[in-house]
Amino acid sequence: MGLPCGSIFVILGTMKIVLSQTMGYCKGVSRALDMAQKAIEDAREAGLPVYSLGKLIHNKQVCNQFAQEGLVEINGPAGQQKGVVVLRAHGIGDALRSEFLDAGYHVVDATxxxxxxxxxxxxxxxxxxxxLIVGHAKHPESTAMQGVCIDQKVIASRLITGLQDVGEPEEGVSYAVFVQTTFDQSLWTQIKQALSVWQDTGTTVLFANEICPSSVNRRTALIELASQCDGVVVIGGKDSANTRALYSLVLEMGKKAWHIEDETEITNEMYQCAILGITAGASTPHSLVERIVGALQQE
Ligand code: SF4
Structure with missing residues (x-):
């Protein structure tokens, strides 16, 4: 990694750029990318086509790079020659996994x-x-959680995307609550509080997991960063849930925020900050952060 996190740059004489102490790829994403790289090489040697189920990660530059190496995005086993399929870090429902296996695909599980x-x-x-699943509708991780099977039958679950979905408990029912690992932390806290109220009336509510520490650390570092900056540039895919959560957090702190995917989205307004912070979502490669910081320095 060229630019260490937490670095400070001075540009145009007065404006300072400060990088967040924690940003970019989480362990799950790094692992999935390594596994995809190996799958491409193995498939090439075996003369097989290689696919990813949906977007490998929520970053178009990285997905384009993998596409150039031969990774083709598909949504299911039907309609193409069978080969190697990489399951992304977000996971997959059991029925769809079985469909791939039954169709004769070699499955590389990067969940x-x-x-x-x-x-x-x-x-x-x-x-x-x-x-109960707390997550974003149609996010692949929520979809995977809603697709867990027992004896080949999908487990019934209810998706909670916000406070409006919490509702009331059913009498005599015990609940287990699962949250998407990259869910918005402040919204999760509010939903958790609303569900905890159910416990006051004797309902069992088990909170089975928490937001991933990687997301929590990135958020904590951003709070520290934003508190010393006039504005923060948040780098990552527009379809990345955790990047969008970082962007919202900066706005909630009353600071200027820009959610950008590449250097073409740099605006003049950014240069009006005396101190400009930089952070990046869990699917953002450090090389992209370096490119954007380089472009900011050249303006
Ligand atoms: S955010 Fe955490 S749980 Fe989700 S893929 Fe990354 S390391 Fe895994």
Whole structure:
């Protein structure tokens, strides 16, 4: 890594750029990318096509790079020649995994171990609990959590995307609550509080997991960064849940924020900050951060 996190640069004589102490790839994403790279090489040697289920990560530059190396994005096993399929860090529903295996694909499971443990726990708690999933609708991790099966049957669950979905508990039902590992932390705190109220009336509510420490640390570092900056540039895919949560956090702190995917989105307004902070989501490569800082320095 060229630019260490926490670095400070001075540009145009007065404006300072400060990098967050914690940003960029989480362990789950790094691991998935390494596994995808190896899968591409192995598939090439074996003369097989290689696919990723959906976008490998929420970063278009990285996905384009992998596409150039031969990784093709698909949504299911039907309609193409069978080969090697890489399952991304967010995980996959059991039925879809079985479809790939039954169709003869070689499955490279890059599900993050933290996510995998949550998926196992959903199956473990389901026989005695009603499952509540707190996550973003259609986010692949939420979809994977909603797709856990027991005896090939999808476990019934209810998705909570915000406070409006919390509702009331059913009498005599015990609940196990799972949260998407990259969910917005302040919203999670509010939802958790609302669900905790159910416990006051005797309902069992088990909070089975928490937001990933990697997301928490990135957020804590951002709070520290934003408190010393006039504005913060948040780098990452517009479809990345954790990047969007970082962007919202800066706005909640009353600071200027820009969510950008590359250097073409640099604006003149950024140069009006005396101190400009930089952070990046869990799917953002450090090389992209370096490129954007380089471009900011050249303006
Ligand atoms: S945020 Fe945490 S749980 Fe999610 S992929 Fe990254 S390391 Fe795994």
């Amino acid at each position: 993050c171990p933290v996510v995998k443990r949550n998926l196992h726990h959903i199956a473990r708690y389901a026989p005695n609990h009603s499952i």
